[in-house]
Amino acid sequence: MTALLRVESLTVAYGPVTAVRALDLAVGDGEIVALLGANGAGKTSTLRALSGLVRPVGGRIRFAGEDVTGLPPDALVGRGIVHVPEGRQVFGPLSVLENLELGGFTQRKDRAFLRETLAFVFELFPRLKERLHQPAGTLSGGEQQMLAIARGLMSRPRLLLLDEPSMGLAPIVVQDIFRTLRAINGRGTAILIVEQNAKAALALAHRAVVLELGEKVLEGPSEALASDPRVVDAYLAQAEGRR
Amino acid sequence: MNVWGEQLMNALVIGSFYSLIALGYSMVYGIIQLLNFAHGDVYMVGAFVGYGVLSAMSGAPLFVGLGAAFLFASLATGLLGLGVERIAYRPLLQSSRLVMLITAIGVSLVLENGVMLALGPSFRVMPVELPRSGLSLFGADVTYAQLAIIATSVGLMLLLDAFVRRTLYGKAMRAIAVNPTATALMGIPVHRVIALTFFIGSFLAGSAGVLAGVYYGKINFMMGFIVGLKAFTASVLGGIGSLPGAMLGGYLLGFLETFGAAALGGEWKDVFAFVILILILTLKPTGLLGRTGTERV
Ligand SMILES: Nc1ncnc2c1ncn2[C@@H]1O[C@H](COP(=O)(O)OP(=O)(O)OP(=O)(O)O)[C@@H](O)[C@H]1O
Ligand SMILES: [Mg+2]
Numbered sequence: 001m002t003a004l005l006r007v008e009s010l011t012v013a014y015g016p017v018t019a020v021r022a023l024d025l026a027v028g029d030g031e032i033v034a035l036l037g038a039n040g041a042g043k044t045s046t047l048r049a050l051s052g053l054v055r056p057v058g059g060r061i062r063f064a065g066e067d068v069t070g071l072p073p074d075a076l077v078g079r080g081i082v083h084v085p086e087g088r089q090v091f092g093p094l095s096v097l098e099n100l101e102l103g104g105f106t107q108r109k110d111r112a113f114l115r116e117t118l119a120f121v122f123e124l125f126p127r128l129k130e131r132l133h134q135p136a137g138t139l140s141g142g143e144q145q146m147l148a149i150a151r152g153l154m155s156r157p158r159l160l161l162l163d164e165p166s167m168g169l170a171p172i173v174v175q176d177i178f179r180t181l182r183a184i185n186g187r188g189t190a191i192l193i194v195e196q197n198a199k200a201a202l203a204l205a206h207r208a209v210v211l212e213l214g215e216k217v218l219e220g221p222s223e224a225l226a227s228d229p230r231v232v233d234a235y236l237a238q239a240e241g242r243r
Numbered sequence: 244m245n246v247w248g249e250q251l252m253n254a255l256v257i258g259s260f261y262s263l264i265a266l267g268y269s270m271v272y273g274i275i276q277l278l279n280f281a282h283g284d285v286y287m288v289g290a291f292v293g294y295g296v297l298s299a300m301s302g303a304p305l306f307v308g309l310g311a312a313f314l315f316a317s318l319a320t321g322l323l324g325l326g327v328e329r330i331a332y333r334p335l336l337q338s339s340r341l342v343m344l345i346t347a348i349g350v351s352l353v354l355e356n357g358v359m360l361a362l363g364p365s366f367r368v369m370p371v372e373l374p375r376s377g378l379s380l381f382g383a384d385v386t387y388a389q390l391a392i393i394a395t396s397v398g399l400m401l402l403l404d405a406f407v408r409r410t411l412y413g414k415a416m417r418a419i420a421v422n423p424t425a426t427a428l429m430g431i432p433v434h435r436v437i438a439l440t441f442f443i444g445s446f447l448a449g450s451a452g453v454l455a456g457v458y459y460g461k462i463n464f465m466m467g468f469i470v471g472l473k474a475f476t477a478s479v480l481g482g483i484g485s486l487p488g489a490m491l492g493g494y495l496l497g498f499l500e501t502f503g504a505a506a507l508g509g510e511w512k513d514v515f516a517f518v519i520l521i522l523i524l525t526l527k528p529t530g531l532l533g534r535t536g537t538e539r540v
Contacts, residue, residue: 085425106429151429
């Protein structure tokens with residue numbers, strides 16, 4: 001598989017705190033990769049570097065054959081990398097439709113593209129269509145997560161970076177959202193997904209990478225990791241116990 | 244003669260000036276949480292640019308001169324706002340709000356003293372005479388100039404409202420006020436939208452400056468100081484960050500001041516604004532239409 005995203009020796013630091021250290025990571029065209037790890041492992045920091053929210057202190061990021069290291073977020077969205085942040089972060093006072101329109105900002109001149117994309121996201125998330133003119137802040141948690149993903153899809157990214165889409169949602173809603181993620185991937189969008197819910201993420205992803213204190217400690221096909229005792233002990237057994 | 248009717252017109256005129264300036268305070272606060280204390284001086288610069296245009300066009304017909312002064316001064320102050328944002332505020336966006344506030348006071352001093360050094364400290368008389376003609380409304384004498392000022396101001400406010408609610412850049416402004424990071428993740432160039440906000444806010448202050456300069460007839464480098472503080476009061480009264488609040492606060496302050504001065508005597512005029520500011524800050528810091536967990540811009 002040709003790599004859509006290739007990250008070499010990525011290092012992210014906040015002043016004296018190094019959050020990600022010399023990380024190598026690749027996401028193939030059309031692939032789903034899960035990024036797992038405990039709290040503070042550096043998962044969000046990795047996504048923030050990939051979407052240009054923080055400038056890496058070291059390493060290189062190549063996307064679709066181009067060096068995109070250190071580009072600002074608007075340039076990266078324009079090239080097809082979209083980051084759906086942790087905690088949804090929809091624009092609460094703005095309507096659902098306005099949130100979606102902002103998601104399509106980089107394509108604002110192409111009305112036909114926006115119309116088609118809007119129809120596409122309504123097909124994926126029919127609930128949003130019923131709530132089009134409602135302030136996004138009044139949606140339920142699950143609906144807000146749907147909106148956050150739909151908003152990210154409005155520029156039709158080639159790579160979607162998802163940070164904990166299951167956070168705070170009921171299991172049935174999580175199932176629904178993960179089913180939709182599979183459908184999105186089925187249309188050719190590659191996904192890099194960060195999850196606390198390792199079980200769901202491993203079931204969705206083709207491959208997974210495990211971070212610990214900013215460093216990659218494990219990598220492999222999802223099925224292999226799902227039965228790896230180190231993963232079972234650290235991320236799956238305890239998660240089972242909680243439920 | 245209907246004295247109250249005439250006071251009402253005065254209140255609407257002065258309220259228009261306060262509202263136009265208060266909008267810029269509120270927009271900038273909404274988007275980057277900066278109390279831009281140089282904003283009153285932008286109003287002053289608008290009046291001086293208008294003075295320059297009118298002096299240069301002294302031979303032209305009155306309306307041509309006024310129109311040119313209005314357009315040119317508003318655009319020039321809009322550009323001034325862009326420059327100030329780029330040079331003084333953008334490098335500090337990541338630093339504390341106190342640092343930005345002190346910078347804003349610095350910008351204010353630069354603008355005031357710059358104009359004073361270039362053009363002198365004395366009052367200048369605007370080189371136009373507004374026609375005193377008008378009409379009688381319910382027994383009150385109303386000049387066409389007053390009506391034109393009120394109509395222009397309200398027109399600008401309606402345009403701003405449509406811009407913020409209907410255009411994509413207006414929506415981006417509201418999004419930044421809620422969450423600048425998430426806005427950047429949409430691929431929206433956040434700095435460009437902030438710059439646009441400064442342009443619009445300064446444009447409106449500059450328009451108020453020319454209108455007020457022409458209406459009162461005299462301008463000076465300190466004219467933005469008290470008016471700026473009052474417009475700030477108006478935006479706090481309406482709820483800083485809220486655009487309808489800024490408009491409401493501006494007109495409300497215009498009314499309180501005009502009728503208060505009529506009742507108690509002109510020397511009390513400036514006291515009202517500051518009593519209101521203190522009352523609002525102690526009793527209801529979010530202002531009349533201030534945000535209760537919802538929209539700021
Ligand atoms: N803005 C910041 N300033 C300083 N340190 C930070 C900042 N953001 C994150 N860190 C630190 O970087 C490390 C990695 O944080 P990060 O948010 O990437 O972890 P994470 O894997 O996403 O964790 P979680 O599962 O809790 O979301 C942590 O030690 C964190 O304290
Ligand atoms: Mg995180």
